[in-house]
Amino acid sequence: MLIQSFQSYLTISTDLLHHEVQGTAVVALIPAILMSAGSRISVIPKTTTACVAVGAFGGGLLGAKVALGLSEEKLRYLFMGSLCLFGGINMAGAARNILTFISKR
Numbered sequence: 001m002l003i004q005s006f007q008s009y010l011t012i013s014t015d016l017l018h019h020e021v022q023g024t025a026v027v028a029l030i031p032a033i034l035m036s037a038g039s040r041i042s043v044i045p046k047t048t049t050a051c052v053a054v055g056a057f058g059g060g061l062l063g064a065k066v067a068l069g070l071s072e073e074k075l076r077y078l079f080m081g082s083l084c085l086f087g088g089i090n091m092a093g094a095a096r097n098i099l100t101f102i103s104k105r
Contacts, residue, residue, distance in 0.1 A: 018075045
């Protein structure tokens with residue numbers, strides 16, 4: 001969700017095209033990802049890491065090709081739809097957690 005929050009901020013506060021907003025948001029995460037991986041390199045299972053990296057690279061490549069093939073308007077609608085979907089799922093989970101907490105009192 002962090003990347004979507006950053007994309008929302010960039011979409012609202014800059015005049016960047018949405019394709020540029022997505023690229024900027026992804027590139028902004030690279031230092032944090034490298035620092036996190038570097039600090040835990042001794043405990044990371046190498047086979048799992050390699051599989052996840054290949055999957056992420058392939059998914060990112062495919063996603064970028066799809067995004068570049070969409071118009072600016074369609075990409076914005078897709079982005080807003082994903083925000084609504086994932087935001088709704090998180091809201092439902094938060095409501096469920098609150099109800100569980102209240103019922104245990």
